[in-house]
Amino acid sequence: MSKRTTSHRSGTSILRKRAAVVAAGFAVSAVLGTGAAFAADTAQAGALPGVASASLEAQATAQAKAASSAHQAAAKKAVSWIDPVKNYTLSAGYAQGGSMWATGKHSGQDFAVPIGMSVMAVHGGTVVKTGPNGAGDGPAYGNAVVIKHGNGTYSQYAHLSRIDVHVGQNVSTGQHIARSGNTGNSSGPHLHFEIRTTPNYGSAVNPVAFMNAKGVRV
Missing domain, CATH: 1.20.5 (Single alpha-helices involved in coiled-coils or other helix-helix interfaces)
Structure with a gap:
């Protein structure tokens, strides 16, 4: 149990x-x-x-x-406008008197630089004149280039040792267009620079005042 x-x-x-x-x-x-x-x-x-x-x-x-x-x-x-060359010294200025100029008055601003320095377009535009004899403006300018800009003004570069653009070519601000030289009626290597109201000689305005108004302190 x-x-x-x-x-x-x-x-x-x-x-x-x-x-x-x-x-x-x-x-x-x-x-x-x-x-x-x-x-x-x-x-x-x-x-x-x-x-x-x-x-x-x-x-x-x-x-x-x-x-x-x-x-x-x-x-x-x-940055739509720039200096045409770098590392320069200003020499002869606009309207400066002297026997070097055809009219007795300097028509542009000179930038003293060595031969072979890169010359640049100060503003975008179209190349309208190139060649020796001032691109048609006279032998005093030597080899020269003229660029037409969109605002109805023209820039001219003279006494060049070499031209690296051609007529009809569109260029942008700062683009290389030539090499500085000592061609034409020149007392030494430099770039002669003008701002014009037409592509031809005789229509230049004060380039320094013009560039200053564009914000470029020449």
């Missing part, structure tokens, strides 16, 4: 233990499943801000590049 009781109690205990183990297994599974789901959700939630951050960063970079390009274009447009 007591043996049966013992046996019965033992079986009940085993069943209870098994039930507890199974229950514990379900609990562990539930906990693990919840944890996995939470981890997945967390990873997904973390991934979204990361993607958004990368996208925003790329967009900001693109906008910065666009702004930089626009700024450079605006700056380039603003």
Whole structure:
């Protein structure tokens, strides 16, 4: 009798233990499943801000590049007039008297530079005259170039050692057009520069005053 009781109690205990183990297994599974789901959700939630951050960063970079390009274009447009040569010393000025000039008055501004210095277009335009004999303005100018600008004025470059543009060619501000020299009626290497109201001799205006009005301090 007591043996049966013992046996019965033992079986009940085993069943209870098994039930507890199974229950514990379900609990562990539930906990693990919840944890996995939470981890997945967390990873997904973390991934979204990361993607958004990368996208925003790329967009900001693109906008910065666009702004930089626009700024450079605006700056380039603003610098619309420049000096015709670099590293110069001003010599004979406009309307200066002397026996060197055909009319007794100097018609431009001289920039004293060595032979072979790059001569640049002071403003964008179209080349309308080139060649020796002052490009048709007389032998005193030597080799010369005349450029017509969009605002109805002309720039002239004389005493050149070499001409590197041709009639009809469009040039931009700062573009190389020739090399300085000592051709024509010249007392030494320099660039003779004029601003004119026509392409021809006799229409020159004060080039320094003109360039100063354009923001160029000659």
